[in-house]
Amino acid sequence: MNKTQIPSINTDSHWYVIDAKNQTLGRMSTHISNILRGKNKPLYTPYLDTGDYVIVINSSQVSVSGNKTTQKLYRRHSGQPGGLKVETFEQLQTRLPNRIIEKSVKGMLPKGILGRKLFTKLKVYSGSSHPHIAQKPEEYIV
Template structure:
């Protein structure tokens, strides 16, 4: 009888740094989500956390194509009646540039407990500096 090989827990997770400067939002988000899920490894298993950590720098300088800077809308709701807040890509980029990449990547991860666990491995910073130098992150070229 054949037995299915199941990878062990991901104890040797790598760290990657991705520079979002002048990168397209959708393209960079797919690369990030694939690394978080572990799809870039031969030991990829859909129901296990086999992914790596990702550090995104310069998130304030991510770009979108076409008229999305004024037409793309981000909605959030407070839960109260009439509590819907809507802002454009441009407004959110000036207010909270990290949230744009976080929201884009979170939508590409699986829904449920596994997706929430994978999302904690994403670290996004608006500037070129990050506090994770002790982990010796590798440069990831998109």
């Protein structure tokens, strides 16, 4: 009789730093979501949190291809009647550059409890410095 082996919960999580300077948003986001899910490890299990932590720096300098800077729209709603707010990529990048990467990666994670838990392992900063030096993060080249 075959037994299914379930890997133990990941206790030795690694920390990775990704520099978003001049990186394409979609390609970088897929690498980030794969690290958060743990798909870069041999112990990957779809229903368990086997992923690592990711720190993204220079989020204000991420790029997109084509005319997406003026055509890509980000929508949010306050919940009130007539409360829809629409911004272009360019406007959101000047106002809140971290939200662009967060929204892109969150859409690539599983929906539900596991996805929300994995999303907490993503740390995005608009500058080149971050407060996670004590975790000794490794540089990840996309």
